[in-house]
Amino acid sequence: GAVVSQHPSRVICKSGTSVKIECRSLDFQATTMFWYRQFPKQSLMLMATSNEGSKATYEQGVEKDKFLINHASLTLSTLTVTSAHPEDSSFYICSARDNLDTQYFGPGTRLTVL
Amino acid sequence: AQSVTQLGSHVSVSEGALVLLRCNYSSSVPPYLFWYVQYPNQGLQLLLKYTSAATLVKGINGFEAEFKKSETSFHLTKPSAHMRDAAEYFCAVTALGRRALTFGSGTRLQVQP
Numbered sequence: 001g002a003v004v005s006q007h008p009s010r011v012i013c014k015s016g017t018s019v020k021i022e023c024r025s026l027d028f029q030a031t032t033m034f035w036y037r038q039f040p041k042q043s044l045m046l047m048a049t050s051n052e053g054s055k056a057t058y059e060q061g062v063e064k065d066k067f068l069i070n071h072a073s074l075t076l077s078t079l080t081v082t083s084a085h086p087e088d089s090s091f092y093i094c095s096a097r098d099n100l101d102t103q104y105f106g107p108g109t110r111l112t113v114l
Numbered sequence: 115a116q117s118v119t120q121l122g123s124h125v126s127v128s129e130g131a132l133v134l135l136r137c138n139y140s141s142s143v144p145p146y147l148f149w150y151v152q153y154p155n156q157g158l159q160l161l162l163k164y165t166s167a168a169t170l171v172k173g174i175n176g177f178e179a180e181f182k183k184s185e186t187s188f189h190l191t192k193p194s195a196h197m198r199d200a201a202e203y204f205c206a207v208t209a210l211g212r213r214a215l216t217f218g219s220g221t222r223l224q225v226q227p
Contacts, residue, residue, distance in 0.1 A: 105158040
C-alpha cells in the first residue's frame with residue numbers, strides 16, 4: 001500500500017524556537033496533504049489542508065502565521081511551528097490523499113516544547 | 115456537514131471473542147467511510163474503506179464493516195480477537211468532492227487473555 005513518511009519522529013525544542021516537520025508520500029503523488037494534531041487520548045483534529053502549488057487552507061482557530069505550511073512538490077509538504085511554546089506540544093500527523101480519495105497517514109511527530 | 119459518533123470509548127473483549135466497534139455517521143451527501151487503527155505513538159493505518167461499492171467491506175487483519183444506510187451505521191467487526199488487535203480505532207467520514215476526513219472520538223480496544 002501507499003507509504004507516507006514523516007521526519008523527524010520526535011523533536012524536543014526550547015520555547016521560542018521554530019521547528020520544521022516534513023511529510024513525504026514515498027510511492028505516489030499527492031496534490032493534497034493534510035496536517036492533523038492529536039492530544040493525548042483524543043481524536044485527530046484537522047489543522048490545515050495543504051495544496052501543491054497554492055496556499056494552505058486552515059481550519060477555524062488555527063493560526064496560519066504560527067503554523068506555516070509549504071507544499072512545494074507533489075510528494076512533500078512541510079509544517080513549521082514558529083516561536084513554539086509549551087502549549088504547542090502535541091503529536092502532529094500528516095496524511096496524503098491519493099487519486100482514489102483515500103488518505104494515507106504518516107507515523108506522526110511528537111513535539112515537546114520546553 | 116458531516117459527523118461521526120463512536121459509541122463506547124473503551125471496549126474490552128477476551129481473546130478469541132467477537133469484536134464489535136460501533137460507528138454512526140451523519141452526512142447530507144453520500145458518504146465515504148473509513149476505519150483506521152492506531153498503535154501507541156504511531157500514525158494511523160487504514161483498515162478498510164467504503165466508497166459506494168459493496169456494502170460489506172473486508173479489510174486487513176480479519177476486520178470487516180458493513181455500511182447500513184437505513185441505520186447510518188458502519189460498525190467494525192472481527193470474529194475472533196487477537197492480543198495484537200489491542201489498539202485505538204477511529205471511524206472517519208468524508209464525501210466525494212470533499213477532501214478532509216472527519217474523525218470520531220476513537221474507541222480503545224483491550225483484549226484480555
